[in-house]
Amino acid sequence: MIKKCFYTFCISLALLLFFTNTNAQQKINPDSIRSKMQWFADAKLGIFIHWGMYSVNGVDESWSFYNKKISYADYIKQMKGFTASKYDPQAWAGLIKETGARYAVITTKHHDGMALWPTKQKHLSVVNNTPAKRDVLGPFYKALDEQGIKRGAYFSLLDWSHPDYPGFMKDTNRYKIAEQPERWKRFQHFFQSQINEINTAYKPDLWWFDGDWEKSADEWQSADVRKQILAIQPDAIINGRLQGYGDYETPEQNFPVSKPKYNWWELCMTTNNNWGYHPDDTAYKTPFEIITIFVDAVSNGGNLLLDIGPKADGTIPEEQVHILKELGKWNKKNGEAIFNTLAGLPQGHFYGPTTITKDSTTLYLFLPAQTAGNVMVKGLVNDIRDIQVLGTSIHLQHKVVGKISWSPVPGLVFINVPENVRDEYMTVLKLTLDKPVKLYRGQGGLN
Template sequence: MKKMNVLLALGLFAFAPAIFSQKNIDPKDIREKMQWFADAKLGIFIHSGIYAVNGVDESWSFYNKKLSYADYMKQLNGFTLKKYDPAYWAGLIKESGARYAVVTTKHHDGVAMYDTRMNGLSIVKKAPAKQDLIKPLFEELRKQNIKCGAYYSLIDWSDNNYPAFLKDSNRYVVSKDYDRWNRFRNFFQGQIKEINTMFRPDLWWFDGDWEHSAEEWESQKVRSIILSGNPKAIINGRLQGYGDYETPEQNFPVTRPNYHWWELCMTSNDNWGFHNDNNWKTPYEIITIFVDAVANGGNLLLDIGPKEDGTLPEEQVNILKELGAWNNKHGEAIFNTVGGLPQGHFYGPSTLSKDSTTLYMFLHGKMNGPVMIKGLKNKVEEVTVLGNGTKLQPKIVGKISWSPIPGLVYIDVPASVADNYVTVLRIKLDKPLNLYKGSGGLN
């Protein structure tokens, strides 16, 4: 078998050039540690930071000169966390059905959400909050058996050793001032070591890698730092090729991505942090996006943005609760499944049980009437409306007794069983899924 085919079979081709260039990397170990992520399907992203005080763009607002850096940093004085309840956050995340959560430990603005020892810029030292946001949240999440992820920005627009400090000033070419760049590398790698030691994240969510190369970041060294402290930690794809999975942002892929493990990160309105933004996605929109991601073999990392006092917008609470109620009813079709039918066999998203003997079909909206499956060689043993229990009778159309080509499977779905958001049909097969791939006729 050619090398590329081997990598594809292992599900590792997306990041193989970097991972396999390292020594002592066992593909089996990577697959095993990624299994919980593959089964998790849903994570909650938490963008908490001083940008919530005035409801402005996180970090980018001063970088893009919507306001001055000085005015942006004045928000430190209003970041209180006076109503912060990490147990409530964790309980709400659990209720949503999420299996993991990712929280900002430091965004591009350089403000640490924990008590960093690498400098004095943290909400513990500089804000009236005077507390570490990360530790109590991780403790509460772990009580709920939810995996803990740390978002960390590699770039730092408040550090005067960073070459893009305040965008226009302090620029320098790394190759011409490696002493200065090394001072910054020691700083950010020191923070990574702190976070790894203090919180032992199950997942690392890097951001900002686009500004420098893997060599300049020392990406392989960063990966080694993390794994030496926690060999089971997984890393997102924003480490210049040294991550474990890909993270498309906001834009949903039309066709199933080629990489094996992936996660769609998406906001619940149009902004990551708390913002003066009321363009909320509806629970229906979130649930259908989530279903499509899972059906295409990925996860959804859904973002929420807490206010400066630690409370959550009512709209985001409602989204998480509605998502959780739907997951509670239909979770069998989501969690611990794999991507479903290839395009063309069913005009909608679907998933499969891991043994491929149960097919789950998702019907968006209050859809009713006949739905169709093409090219199914299996015998359908039973069709049930998931979460409802109603049994439906499939009808086979166009099957010729002397031809090996399967007929079309029609299932009539009555309006009375339709879910408010997405209805799920559970289709029990006689054996593992077997699909017809021919072009019709007598072939």
């Protein structure tokens, strides 16, 4: 039998894995990292926003011209249609707040190079190259502040439109850095300057880098990027796409089958099959599917960063609004089992997701919407003081089966769940224990 205080164990394991996976050049105080990452670990839900010129024609963001689905010239022409005429940052922030999300990440600049803020660099921007003619980033961050939501900044390190980036579009852009180091130095100065602009003007709580796969940490000056950010915003956290200089990992679209071994992690996921606005993509996930994915991530110690793609005028597709509102409705009822919790029981103890409070005295069991009848918990040594259907005043009884008085092996806990208590999407049972959770991890018999 093993008695565990899950909070202490999980924090210690997280720190161990962090130092195992983090670039050895970084000298980071463990207490500082633990404190800085706590809000992220507690947040569980963020909203991702892909918004840019690609929303005009509803094509793939940047990749559409990279993959030759559209010519670069036709792609860039979309800037003429980016109006943001119905853009309401307060409404965006209000909808995000309604979901229960604690942070939001917006594409300040994608691989196509168009900045959503008034960059001082001589390059593409929403201010100088679109009918919107204004900063759309600042008002959004201000609206997030008013709702108490953390600011997140997506930033593409690579820039397929910049003349000094060794890209693919023209022969003049294809060069080897070793042969033209001055050109690469100019590009380094460019992207470092843009990062500094965002960091100074908006002070994001979270940086979500992308595009690092094309160059090395030295070429991206990753150590300097991290140092530059933290010099202005010491508590900022950085995702893992900075060639080894980030704080957490970001698996994309496909959920890990087994629990990730990352220190802190976040699953980024679309609401349909595309990141940006795509009117031809009607394969929207249902609220049940989103909630199931969300709970699975949280029960494995991760977050969900759920994406939406507004239209060029700034309105959010109705299907995405519906998904966010339904998620918010479920979180309002069941959020106690989600936010500020820890990953739950190891596999094999319950056939479904679980979470646990930081003091390990309350266990939450997540049941798919149609689950009724008996559910079973194995290896729970604790006495159960109470079982409540979360979000209701209904309390359930349980039965212990197979417990032998002289054996240390606990019995099986069966809980009968009536059909009339089921949640529309996923029912949550709250188990109040007699003391911090204690689990039997043996093989049976007299073990």
